[in-house]
Amino acid sequence: xxxxxxxxxxxxxxxxxxxxxxxxxxxxxxxxxxxxxxxxxxxxxxxxxxxxxxxxxxxxxxxxxxxxxxxxxxxxxxxxxxxxxxxxxxxxxxxxxxxxxxxxxxx
Amino acid sequence: xxxxxxxxxxxxxxxxxxxxxxxxxxxxxxxxxxxxxxxxxxxxxxxxxxxxxxxxxxxxxxxxxxxxxxxxxxxxxxxxxxxxxxxxxxxxxxxxxxxxxxxxxxxxxxxxxxxxxxxxx
Numbered sequence: 255x256x257x258x259x260x261x262x263x264x265x266x267x268x269x270x271x272x273x274x275x276x277x278x279x280x281x282x283x284x285x286x287x288x289x290x291x292x293x294x295x296x297x298x299x300x301x302x303x304x305x306x307x308x309x310x311x312x313x314x315x316x317x318x319x320x321x322x323x324x325x326x327x328x329x330x331x332x333x334x335x336x337x338x339x340x341x342x343x344x345x346x347x348x349x350x351x352x353x354x355x356x357x358x359x360x361x
Numbered sequence: 362x363x364x365x366x367x368x369x370x371x372x373x374x375x376x377x378x379x380x381x382x383x384x385x386x387x388x389x390x391x392x393x394x395x396x397x398x399x400x401x402x403x404x405x406x407x408x409x410x411x412x413x414x415x416x417x418x419x420x421x422x423x424x425x426x427x428x429x430x431x432x433x434x435x436x437x438x439x440x441x442x443x444x445x446x447x448x449x450x451x452x453x454x455x456x457x458x459x460x461x462x463x464x465x466x467x468x469x470x471x472x473x474x475x476x477x478x479x480x481x482x
Contacts (some may be wrong), residue, residue, distance in 0.1 A: 287468035289406070296456055296475050297398075297406065302468035342429050344467045348420040350396070350408035 258286070258341055258353035265359040266331045274356045278340030286324035286341040288317065291355075297340065301326060328358075336360045340360045363387040363471040367457060370476035377447050381476050383440040383457035388471075391415070391435040394460040396469055397442050399453040407453075410442065411460055425451075447480045454478075 258278040259278045266272035276286050285304055289297040299308050314329045324343075330336055343354040369381035383395070396411040408420045410431040419431050430443040440457050454477050457468040 259363050285466040287466070289469070291406070297469075297471040298472070299468055299470045301464045306463070307453060338405075342406075342408070342469070348411075348418075349422065350411070350467070352398075352406040352408060355405040 257345075257351045258343060260287065260339075260341060260353035260356045262354065263357045263359070264327070265295045265361055267361050269330050271327065271329045272331055272358065274328075274339050274358065276324045276326075276353045277322055278314070278324055278343065278353075280343050280345045280351070281319060281322050281324050284343050284345070285315075285319060286343045288315075288324075289340045289342065290324045290335075291335075291340065300339075331358075331360050333360050363459070365457060365459070365471050365473040367455075367473040367476045370455065370478045372479045372481060373447055374482050375447060375449060375480055377480075378443065378445040379447065379478060381442045381444070381455050381457075381478065382467075382475050384423070385438050385440065385459070385471075388459070390433075390438040392432075394459040394462075395431075395440045397431060397435065398449075398456045398458060398460050398469070401453045404453075412440070415416070417443070444478065447478075449480050452478060452480045 288301040290300045298311040305317045316327045338355045340355045364386045373379045397409040401417045412419045412431045428446045432441045454475040456475045457473045459471040
């Protein structure tokens with residue numbers, strides 16, 4: 255089982271706000287990074303650190319952390335946001351783990 | 362512009378070996394940790410291994426320890442993953458990516474396109 259837990263699937267109406275969560279003890283000491291993956295494509299980084307977006311990622315993507323839970327929020331979801339989303343974090347031994355992934359459907 | 366181009370992969374019999382490679386351009390390769398991630402068909406992402414910028418330190422997920430070896434050649438701006446004693450469950454698309462550190466928080470940018478390794482008799 256993954257050391258980071260995500261809901262398998264979430265849906266959102268077009269233009270509405272959706273939050274994707276990631277739970278794990280390692281998140282108490284390390285921020286998660288978040289990746290978007292569309293079918294047959296490599297993942298892309300959408301968020302890292304406290305709430306930092308790489309260049310080119312729309313500002314509707316934001317992040318937060320509380321206790322052992324990290325959240326990726328998409329404010330005003332667009333059709334092109336439909337994808338799988340994965341969280342990732344590193345532990346003190348230097349090993350990384352991904353969450354199981356959340357399939358986002360935009361209705 | 363950073364480019365990460367993968368090669369290698371293919372079909373291999375159980376117990377066999379294979380090497381997958383990444384060629385990186387557009388950055389000073391020797392300055393960065395690099396990582397390998399894999400994805401079994403229809404499954405999620407799994408972190409596999411990483412290697413320090415000078416090759417002096419590596420980490421592996423438990424399921425591949427003793428079978429996989431990550432290495433790099435900074436003179437060729439290239440990263441390698443030697444995979445041995447292959448099992449059916451190693452069938453996956455293997456991705457390489459640059460590993461970055463922001464104030465002790467880590468993330469992967471600049472991913473390769475992925476290369477498929479299929480273990481089958």
